Amino acid sequence: MSPSHPTFLYGTAWKEDRTAALTELALRAGFRGIDTANQRRHYFEAGVGEGLAAAYRAGLVTRADLFLQTKFTYQGGQDHRLPYDPSAPLTRQVAQSMAGSLEHLGTDYVDSYVLHGPSSGHAWTEDDAEVWEAMRKERDAGRTRVLGVSNVSLRHLEQMAAAGTEMPAFVQNRCYARLGWDRDIRAFCEKREIVYQGFSLLTANVEVLRNPAIADLASHIGRTPAQIVFAFARAAGMLPLTGTSDAEHMKQDLESVNIALPPEVVRGIESLSG
Ligand SMILES: NC(=O)c1ccc[n+]([C@@H]2O[C@H](COP(=O)([O-])OP(=O)(O)OC[C@H]3O[C@@H](n4cnc5c(N)ncnc54)[C@H](OP(=O)(O)O)[C@@H]3O)[C@@H](O)[C@H]2O)c1
Numbered sequence: 062m063s064p065s066h067p068t069f070l071y072g073t074a075w076k077e078d079r080t081a082a083l084t085e086l087a088l089r090a091g092f093r094g095i096d097t098a099n100q101r102r103h104y105f106e107a108g109v110g111e112g113l114a115a116a117y118r119a120g121l122v123t124r125a126d127l128f129l130q131t132k133f134t135y136q137g138g139q140d141h142r143l144p145y146d147p148s149a150p151l152t153r154q155v156a157q158s159m160a161g162s163l164e165h166l167g168t169d170y171v172d173s174y175v176l177h178g179p180s181s182g183h184a185w186t187e188d189d190a191e192v193w194e195a196m197r198k199e200r201d202a203g204r205t206r207v208l209g210v211s212n213v214s215l216r217h218l219e220q221m222a223a224a225g226t227e228m229p230a231f232v233q234n235r236c237y238a239r240l241g242w243d244r245d246i247r248a249f250c251e252k253r254e255i256v257y258q259g260f261s262l263l264t265a266n267v268e269v270l271r272n273p274a275i276a277d278l279a280s281h282i283g284r285t286p287a288q289i290v291f292a293f294a295r296a297a298g299m300l301p302l303t304g305t306s307d308a309e310h311m312k313q314d315l316e317s318v319n320i321a322l323p324p325e326v327v328r329g330i331e332s333l334s335g
Contacts, residue, residue, distance in 0.1 A: 070128075070300065074304055083112070084112025085121075088116040090312055101142035106161075151191045173206065174196055232250050239334045242297060243259070285313060288313055292322050
């Protein structure tokens with residue numbers, strides 16, 4: 062069964078000292094899903110926690126209203142600000158990273174815990190199997206509801222399946238239109254009831270946003286090209302992420318949930334460039 066989740070995730074990467082204010086603003090705008098990572102290089106997870114605390118204090122939301130997702134990141138993806146002892150075994154690193162995330166976010170559980178990319182671009186390795194097992198233990202102990210993997214290839218997923226490994230509830234990938242919007246992985250996910258989370262839907266697909274047919278369609282229905290891309294993503298079965306820092310764009314991104322694209326338009330966008 063698919064995990065429960067909101068219709069949009071607000072991404073908190075690259076916001077540095079604006080993280081708390083933007084997280085609170087996103088909640089005010091109506092986002093209920095927040096994506097972060099215990100990876101100080103790209104995310105300020107403690108700032109996300111500050112934004113959540115401000116929203117709780119203001120009576121905007123309670124913890125139970127939210128879907129909080131964070132990640133375990135290997136040392137190779139981190140800078141010197143590590144959330145664990147790098148000399149500890151990976152199992153211990155996962156436990157330390159999770160404990161840090163819960164402290165940053167001011168909660169005793171997250172809704173989704175994601176492996177922030179396997180250790181190798183080529184295969185699901187023994188290190189990945191160890192980390193995944195440690196993440197399963199975190200889940201079994203109630204510190205996350207479900208597990209996910211990010212930045213994976215079809216090969217990674219097929220190797221997990223072939224090894225009889227428990228499959229993730231979420232796959233989070235950068236979604237390029239020129240790769241058929243990650244068609245093969247989305248098909249794999251659909252078969253196994255894995256929810257596909259797409260990021261960089263706008264930044265990786267500038268050519269789609271500039272496509273005259275998309276611009277025409279957008280102006281015809283009084284929307285923006287960005288909204289068409291998000292509406293397409295949803296129609297194609299994805300759970301989209303946005304990392305906007307702009308209050309108006311937050312509203313527009315959420316509004317895209319209400320755009321119903323006809324199936325032939327969805328098929329047309331799907332085959333635009335790949
Ligand atoms: N798993 C991973 O390895 C990984 C990697 C990258 C990202 N992520 C996650 O995904 C999140 C989103 O990242 P992203 O790469 O998709 O986005 P992003 O880098 O945060 O950028 C979104 C871009 O789209 C623009 N935008 C958003 N809504 C718009 C609208 N309605 N109209 C026009 N422009 C709009 C934003 O500009 P404005 O700010 O001006 O609106 C911004 O330039 C991250 O914060 C992070 O949580 C995960």
